[in-house]
Amino acid sequence: MFRPKLPTMPQPTGHVTPPAAVIEPTTITPGTPAPPSTPVAPASASASVPSRPTVQLTPGTALALVGGGTAVILTVGAVLVSMLLAVAITAASVAVCTVVLRSLLTSGAKHR
Numbered sequence: 001m002f003r004p005k006l007p008t009m010p011q012p013t014g015h016v017t018p019p020a021a022v023i024e025p026t027t028i029t030p031g032t033p034a035p036p037s038t039p040v041a042p043a044s045a046s047a048s049v050p051s052r053p054t055v056q057l058t059p060g061t062a063l064a065l066v067g068g069g070t071a072v073i074l075t076v077g078a079v080l081v082s083m084l085l086a087v088a089i090t091a092a093s094v095a096v097c098t099v100v101l102r103s104l105l106t107s108g109a110k111h112r
Contacts, residue, residue: 057065
């Protein structure tokens with residue numbers, strides 16, 4: 001009754017690929033050693049070939065980035081404003097409680 005029921009794994013549906021073919025070991029025959037490779041000099045800074053591909057922004061991706069950034073800024077702003085509002089409400093309620101307690105204490109001392 002109190003034993004947890006473990007879900008059964010669902011069987012795969014659709015096209016199932018067969019397992020990979022078995023790779024047979026081969027023998028390595030020693031041959032002539034390859035000549036040592038010479039180090040390649042780094043490209044100069046004035047070369048026009050970039051070392052990595054450049055990112056190209058299309059109007060669609062730029063619009064998506066602007067929209068995503070705007071959404072993040074609005075979300076963070078809403079969270080910060082709500083936290084500030086919570087602090088302000090708490091401070092106001094503490095101030096009201098202080099005034100009430102102060103008036104209760106002073107009125108009690110006057111009646112003695």
